[in-house]
Amino acid sequence: MLQLVLDPHRPLNRSVYTALREAILERRIAPGSKLPSSRALAADLGVSRNTVLYAYDQLAAEGYVETRVGSGTYVVDSLAGGVPASGRDSRRGDGRRKLSSLGARLARDGSPGRGFGDQRREALRYEFRFAGAGHEQETLNAWARLVGRRARSLSRAPTGYQPPGGSPELREALAGYLARARGLTCRPEQIVVTQGSQQGIDLCLRLLVDPGDRVVVEEPHYAGYGSCLRACGASVVHVPVDAAGMQAELAAELEAAKAVCVTPSHQFPTGAVMPLSRRLLLLDWARQHGTVVLEDDYDGEFRHEGRPIECLHSLDAEGQVIYLGTASRMLFPALRIGWAVVPEDLVDAFQRLKAIADRDTSSLEQLVLADFISGGWLERHVRRARKRYAVRRAAFLEALGRELGTRVELAGVSAGTHALLRIPGLPADRFADLRRACRRRGVGIYSAAQCYARPPECVELLAGYASLPERDLAVGVRKLREALDSLGGG
Amino acid sequence: MLQLVLDPHRPLNRSVYTALREAILERRIAPGSKLPSSRALAADLGVSRNTVLYAYDQLAAEGYVETRVGSGTYVVDSLAGGVPASGRDSRRGDGRRKLSSLGARLARDGSPGRGFGDQRREALRYEFRFAGAGHEQETLNAWARLVGRRARSLSRAPTGYQPPGGSPELREALAGYLARARGLTCRPEQIVVTQGSQQGIDLCLRLLVDPGDRVVVEEPHYAGYGSCLRACGASVVHVPVDAAGMQAELAAELEAAKAVCVTPSHQFPTGAVMPLSRRLLLLDWARQHGTVVLEDDYDGEFRHEGRPIECLHSLDAEGQVIYLGTASRMLFPALRIGWAVVPEDLVDAFQRLKAIADRDTSSLEQLVLADFISGGWLERHVRRARKRYAVRRAAFLEALGRELGTRVELAGVSAGTHALLRIPGLPADRFADLRRACRRRGVGIYSAAQCYARPPECVELLAGYASLPERDLAVGVRKLREALDSLGGG
Numbered sequence: 001m002l003q004l005v006l007d008p009h010r011p012l013n014r015s016v017y018t019a020l021r022e023a024i025l026e027r028r029i030a031p032g033s034k035l036p037s038s039r040a041l042a043a044d045l046g047v048s049r050n051t052v053l054y055a056y057d058q059l060a061a062e063g064y065v066e067t068r069v070g071s072g073t074y075v076v077d078s079l080a081g082g083v084p085a086s087g088r089d090s091r092r093g094d095g096r097r098k099l100s101s102l103g104a105r106l107a108r109d110g111s112p113g114r115g116f117g118d119q120r121r122e123a124l125r126y127e128f129r130f131a132g133a134g135h136e137q138e139t140l141n142a143w144a145r146l147v148g149r150r151a152r153s154l155s156r157a158p159t160g161y162q163p164p165g166g167s168p169e170l171r172e173a174l175a176g177y178l179a180r181a182r183g184l185t186c187r188p189e190q191i192v193v194t195q196g197s198q199q200g201i202d203l204c205l206r207l208l209v210d211p212g213d214r215v216v217v218e219e220p221h222y223a224g225y226g227s228c229l230r231a232c233g234a235s236v237v238h239v240p241v242d243a244a245g246m247q248a249e250l251a252a253e254l255e256a257a258k259a260v261c262v263t264p265s266h267q268f269p270t271g272a273v274m275p276l277s278r279r280l281l282l283l284d285w286a287r288q289h290g291t292v293v294l295e296d297d298y299d300g301e302f303r304h305e306g307r308p309i310e311c312l313h314s315l316d317a318e319g320q321v322i323y324l325g326t327a328s329r330m331l332f333p334a335l336r337i338g339w340a341v342v343p344e345d346l347v348d349a350f351q352r353l354k355a356i357a358d359r360d361t362s363s364l365e366q367l368v369l370a371d372f373i374s375g376g377w378l379e380r381h382v383r384r385a386r387k388r389y390a391v392r393r394a395a396f397l398e399a400l401g402r403e404l405g406t407r408v409e410l411a412g413v414s415a416g417t418h419a420l421l422r423i424p425g426l427p428a429d430r431f432a433d434l435r436r437a438c439r440r441r442g443v444g445i446y447s448a449a450q451c452y453a454r455p456p457e458c459v460e461l462l463a464g465y466a467s468l469p470e471r472d473l474a475v476g477v478r479k480l481r482e483a484l485d486s487l488g489g490g
Numbered sequence: 491m492l493q494l495v496l497d498p499h500r501p502l503n504r505s506v507y508t509a510l511r512e513a514i515l516e517r518r519i520a521p522g523s524k525l526p527s528s529r530a531l532a533a534d535l536g537v538s539r540n541t542v543l544y545a546y547d548q549l550a551a552e553g554y555v556e557t558r559v560g561s562g563t564y565v566v567d568s569l570a571g572g573v574p575a576s577g578r579d580s581r582r583g584d585g586r587r588k589l590s591s592l593g594a595r596l597a598r599d600g601s602p603g604r605g606f607g608d609q610r611r612e613a614l615r616y617e618f619r620f621a622g623a624g625h626e627q628e629t630l631n632a633w634a635r636l637v638g639r640r641a642r643s644l645s646r647a648p649t650g651y652q653p654p655g656g657s658p659e660l661r662e663a664l665a666g667y668l669a670r671a672r673g674l675t676c677r678p679e680q681i682v683v684t685q686g687s688q689q690g691i692d693l694c695l696r697l698l699v700d701p702g703d704r705v706v707v708e709e710p711h712y713a714g715y716g717s718c719l720r721a722c723g724a725s726v727v728h729v730p731v732d733a734a735g736m737q738a739e740l741a742a743e744l745e746a747a748k749a750v751c752v753t754p755s756h757q758f759p760t761g762a763v764m765p766l767s768r769r770l771l772l773l774d775w776a777r778q779h780g781t782v783v784l785e786d787d788y789d790g791e792f793r794h795e796g797r798p799i800e801c802l803h804s805l806d807a808e809g810q811v812i813y814l815g816t817a818s819r820m821l822f823p824a825l826r827i828g829w830a831v832v833p834e835d836l837v838d839a840f841q842r843l844k845a846i847a848d849r850d851t852s853s854l855e856q857l858v859l860a861d862f863i864s865g866g867w868l869e870r871h872v873r874r875a876r877k878r879y880a881v882r883r884a885a886f887l888e889a890l891g892r893e894l895g896t897r898v899e900l901a902g903v904s905a906g907t908h909a910l911l912r913i914p915g916l917p918a919d920r921f922a923d924l925r926r927a928c929r930r931r932g933v934g935i936y937s938a939a940q941c942y943a944r945p946p947e948c949v950e951l952l953a954g955y956a957s958l959p960e961r962d963l964a965v966g967v968r969k970l971r972e973a974l975d976s977l978g979g980g
Contacts, residue, residue: 063766103697140645147641155630195848207593276553334853358685363824
């Protein structure tokens, strides 16, 4: 009757219980039938009577069996349905499950993380990865110290949830930082702390966009927008980017849109900077149509030529702009903290949606970032990093000029920590070959194709240079050239 | 022409720049007009020429002015629209902004955090708060140590993003823990790490529910469901709870539903435990209709009478159940880590939605929790906490019996860290009076009304007892009785 399988990781009484439970569920012991006495079963199985009593007890507590005084222990009658004996190993679902329209879109979608680039960790020496900004040891040491300090103080008086919108300390510190570094004035209460800028994007689009609503997006654009827009069922209008960013004149010909998503300080991925005239035109158009402008200022801090340009938000008199920023880009990707600066009349709804989405961002990291900013570490870090990135950028450009010359076209190097590398001589469908050839040489490359609604016909690389020391940049670019040579293309 | 306002927090050249910029934007300097020479303006303002050159330079970089060689510096012509002089101080929006149907629902909704209880921090001595579980010093010390260690190692080799679904170390550790503690068997790859269980709920409902779709929810229920269900526009059917949890027989009369949300191990907030027969009935019904069962096992670890009952997930042969758990309840609320155990065929879509929602949960805390589980700390903590809570529970029950006797009805004390306290003699609309009377005595109380679609006619309290030492429980309950006496009710 019983298949008792001993499990070295479980106590014996647990194994007996499990065996009985399985037998009941699979109807090898019929509903309503009487179990052997604990004494008899113990003798049968060669275990102590206590072991069996434990199992009976537990089965009774869970409603599998009931004890009738003076009569014994019976399997209950009422196990409606039960669990079919067949298929107990399958967890694949029966296909009758109905998903939401979003769920169905996601289920039909490509591989996990589609639209988020190939971020899997590899042990390549020369990684031209965008996500991994350079890591300043002094910054990281300071960060670790502050984490340790906050962790110890949390262990003395652990906090509950933060108020809606995030830690007051952090919002205060951010308001000061944004005013100093980005010329953005807002009250701390207008800031909602998010789980990286990705959550900022998702919350904004959920607040604004119903299926079928029009949203204007740059072409090319950050791939994180694409997946969010597909998720909310937006009808997307792509407005092409030129050397001065999104062509706002084209957007202004549209009747209206719920939202327009832009990266004016440093267009992603082309690196273009939008001039004032276009900024004002875009705001003017948005104002006329009640369109919300999502300004994604993901790396406005790192500008190598000229001074940082002030953000759209500070030109906005009417509360049309939601400003999104993130610490991941400035510090390290694993730090999941971003911020949205929200017009006063949207703050409540935004906070409510944040509470629905995940209630709160990690308190520990919010408080550490508050310490980091108010202790001056963030600005020291940005100054240091800006200098270092400038040196790396120069080394990168020099190596590209030396090794590849006119075989590549460069864009977006006046700011940020990456460049867009166009290889006109190499058709787009040869990217996989190039990646393989690079990988064999220890070089990690990343296609920019995911940033396009209509990918270009030649290979385009999104090349982050900030995490490699100068020597490695030179060697890496040489190896990239060798890989390109080996394909006989470019 | 220029209103130069010196700002003690900004360098002088910045102030000159700002003054010029404002003048241009507000058309006090007309488009197309020529600026004075830098030398002349410097003399006018009494500043150095370099200060003015800086300002002109920056204005040129941002596109406000252009320099014509041999002629001078001109305000550009093309500032389309410009920024209206009036209203520059207003950030209130023009009311023409159109939100999504979700956004509009949230904007109409009550105060921030509605449906999430009153979690604002107060300095009351006797807090009968549900969210704050007891904090074991030994646990918190261990946690702080592990945080410090991981922070130092992150500072040596900072991580990028985790793979879709979360840290492999954490998912491995969780799979082991769930098997040992909850009898739940799954592959680590079926686990998606979430930002607390709130994100698990939101992701599940987004994946499953379109506006108008039917969802079955317990009555009463965790308020976090209410706000998520309103957000996704679900048509909600409330199924009443009795002493054996959700009345699954009633649910089974429904034609179908997209999802059913249950807390079978410890119904929230009544504390009822669902017996096996109802569990099987519910699963059977769900299987017939392709309904997904969201099993929220928020505090299955803390059971004081009998042994923990195995979860619905381990009875599920067909992948109908999504299991949600959280570390916030076991450890402390500020820790925002939860997990969803997802049927194999939904894993990809779930991971994709998590990536859209926020890309990743904090790496630091994921890795610390992995260390905490694999080092045996979590289970040591749960054992210790269970013992301590049992003592506190006994003290709480004793005090209630002594002070309030039959003036209150108790539910939900066989498990968890809270009780539902019904005060039949006090009409629901007197809760605010009772709260005030309690607050004057240093006692924090919380209404359970938010857990109901149709709140009860008398006052019901959601009373967490786990964070107060025995003595404080006794005094707190006495003061609660005094507060009740002072109202002349109950």
